[in-house]
Amino acid sequence: MSARGRLHGAIDVVVTEVVELNSLIKRFHFARPDGKPLPAFSGGAHIIIQMQDGDTLRGSPYSLSSSPLDTRDYQVSIRRDDQGRGGSLYLHREVKPGMKMSITHPSNMFALDKRASRHLMLAGGIGITPFMSQTAQLAQMPGVHAELHYGMRSRELGVYLEELASRLGSRFHVYADEDNEQIDYDRLLSSQPAGTHLYVCGPSPMIDLVLRKSAEHGWPDNHVHYEHFAKASSGEPFNVELRASGKTIEVGAEQSMLEAIEAAGVDAPYLCRGGACGQCETRVLSVDGELLHEDHWLEDDEKASGEKIMPCVSRCRGTVVLDR
Numbered sequence: 001m002s003a004r005g006r007l008h009g010a011i012d013v014v015v016t017e018v019v020e021l022n023s024l025i026k027r028f029h030f031a032r033p034d035g036k037p038l039p040a041f042s043g044g045a046h047i048i049i050q051m052q053d054g055d056t057l058r059g060s061p062y063s064l065s066s067s068p069l070d071t072r073d074y075q076v077s078i079r080r081d082d083q084g085r086g087g088s089l090y091l092h093r094e095v096k097p098g099m100k101m102s103i104t105h106p107s108n109m110f111a112l113d114k115r116a117s118r119h120l121m122l123a124g125g126i127g128i129t130p131f132m133s134q135t136a137q138l139a140q141m142p143g144v145h146a147e148l149h150y151g152m153r154s155r156e157l158g159v160y161l162e163e164l165a166s167r168l169g170s171r172f173h174v175y176a177d178e179d180n181e182q183i184d185y186d187r188l189l190s191s192q193p194a195g196t197h198l199y200v201c202g203p204s205p206m207i208d209l210v211l212r213k214s215a216e217h218g219w220p221d222n223h224v225h226y227e228h229f230a231k232a233s234s235g236e237p238f239n240v241e242l243r244a245s246g247k248t249i250e251v252g253a254e255q256s257m258l259e260a261i262e263a264a265g266v267d268a269p270y271l272c273r274g275g276a277c278g279q280c281e282t283r284v285l286s287v288d289g290e291l292l293h294e295d296h297w298l299e300d301d302e303k304a305s306g307e308k309i310m311p312c313v314s315r316c317r318g319t320v321v322l323d324r
């Protein structure tokens with residue numbers, strides 16, 4: 001991706017609709033300019049939306065919230081993050097119907113396990129979005145049991161409540177903090193028939209709690225699925241030497257290391273751009289300063305060794321030399 005380039009394999013789309021769902025969340029619709037269907041995807045998939053925000057080129061991951069059965073458009077529902085480095089703010093402020101944009105092909109790190117006959121889904125806040133595409137997919141799979149428990153700060157900030165209620169009926173449960181309603185994780189996780197698969201998406205503390213409790217209740221790891229994307233945060237600018245490419249670049253305050261590498265014209269692998277898939281793992285040759293690891297991929301001892309970094313979300317204080 002050059003400074004004004006594009007993500008490799010990107011698809012050109014046009015914004016066909018922007019819908020304000022509540023005071024914080026908007027839904028964006030993307031379609032091909034020629035109206036042909038977009039590539040197929042499965043429930044839980046995400047795309048990377050490329051954003052040219054002034055001189056800054058960003059690529060941020062968002063879950064698809066539309067139905068995999070209808071690829072005339074892709075829909076993503078995005079919460080405005082006033083503390084973020086600007087991706088959601090750009091989308092909320094600048095993106096209007098008719099705009100041309102680029103997105104990547106969908107990838108799925110949060111797919112339904114098709115061997116399961118029961119799915120227990122736990123969503124927190126904007127973590128509801130992958131469950132929208134998953135429940136749409138499940139609606140076409142009669143005989144498969146799915147129940148969804150959706151926690152939110154207030155009902156005003158909840159989205160798709162009516163749609164989910166009509167899809168899932170009494171298997172859809174809403175919990176609002178403002179009404180002192182909480183998901184009873186211990187009850188749910190201790191009362192599922194063997195063979196149930198568990199899915200969780202929401203804020204990090206919620207995911208951590210559910211993972212800890214599922215382990216306490218003896219859930220096998222391969223029955224527990226979670227989408228735990230870290231955010232590429234802003235921070236002090238720093239320098240990166242790309243030894244194999246013979247380039248030294250500066251990573252701006254609002255830019256991720258991966259975006260800076262791409263802007264320098266150096267190809268770098270990625271899949272999630274959220275510190276969760278391992279694709280962008282890069283060897284650190286030396287560091288003058290401190291590595292600031294933000295990913296959920298590397299083990300603690302790998303982070304402590306200082307030998308690897310995930311440039312999609314992690315930063316550095318000082319200068320780092322990478323084998324890239």
Ligand code: FES
Binds near residue numbers: 274278
């Ligand atoms: S792209 Fe997935 S961990 Fe960096």
